[in-house]
Amino acid sequence: MENASLVALSRQLVLRRKLDVIADNVANITTDGFKRQSLNFEEFAMPKARANTFERPDRINAFVSDWTTTTDFSTGSIEQTGNPLDVALGGDGFFAVQTPEGERYTRAGSFQIDQTGRLVTSDGLPVLGEAGEILFEADETGIEIGANGSVATTAGIKDRLKIVSFDDNRLLEKIGDNLYDPTTAAAQPAPACGCCRDRWSVRTSPASRK
Structure with a gap:
């Protein structure tokens, strides 16, 4: 699998997780006491996973990963x-x-x-x-x-x-x-x-x- 495919897959997985979090927030918009969550993610490079480990060289792998969710504890209406x-x-x-x-x-x-x-x-x-x-x-x-x-x-x-x-x-x-x-x-x-x-x-x- 080439670099681009790996990077695209990591981004798709994070996007899916983000949509799940948003959907949960929307589904509970009228739930008593519910506190919304947001997804925190970051991009990171894999220095040792360089192009020469793949069939077609291009660049260093830069993946996206969701590393935590945070809860908004501000008072609702x-x-x-x-x-x-x-x-x-x-x-x-x-x-x-x-x-x-x-x-x-x-x-x-x-x-x-x-x-x-x-x-x-x-x-x-x-x-x-x-x-x-x-x-x-x-x-x-x-x-x-x-x-x-x-x-x-x-x-x-x-x-x-x-x-x-x-x-x-x-x-x-x-x-x-x-x-x-x-x-x-x-x-x-x-x-x-x-x-x-x-x-x-x-x-x-x-x-x-x-």
């Missing part, structure tokens, strides 16, 4: 929903949720109550308070989520949403559309004082709407 279980989180904080693999983090605040009375995400993952999972009794009504993350009913305050932040969001690994996992010890969560607005929902990152 917020929309009023009227649902007391919808929470828009201001600042750089994340809600903590429980998954089968352990604690993970999300910006998506469209919550609901499952059949067992737990506060859960739209995917059914338990939302964590400072004391653990948040449970409601069958006769509890008037659920309100305060600006400081407090969760209350007519029976009183139940708990406070566990809200955390990270020194560097770039160290978070994206899992699916809305979950994030710290990848190193340097990315461990710290308590945060995010401002919550109930009956509001954060939509996708601004650039995803362009």
Whole structure:
């Protein structure tokens, strides 16, 4: 295979990956709390893979490679929903949720109550308070989520949403559309004082709407 064919193939593979990332951003443009991603790529030369290793000499191989994707954590637009279980989180904080693999983090605040009375995400993952999972009794009504993350009913305050932040969001690994996992010890969560607005929902990152 000649240099030109190898270079063209590397560019096609990167272009396909870029289109996949763009398609995912577009598909999730109305997804609550979704953060768009962008593909980072670079061109590099292979000094030892010169023309004399191919049938027809021409030039040094210069390939294109995608080496990482980055997530845009800027705050998206917020929309009023009227649902007391919808929470828009201001600042750089994340809600903590429980998954089968352990604690993970999300910006998506469209919550609901499952059949067992737990506060859960739209995917059914338990939302964590400072004391653990948040449970409601069958006769509890008037659920309100305060600006400081407090969760209350007519029976009183139940708990406070566990809200955390990270020194560097770039160290978070994206899992699916809305979950994030710290990848190193340097990315461990710290308590945060995010401002919550109930009956509001954060939509996708601004650039995803362009």
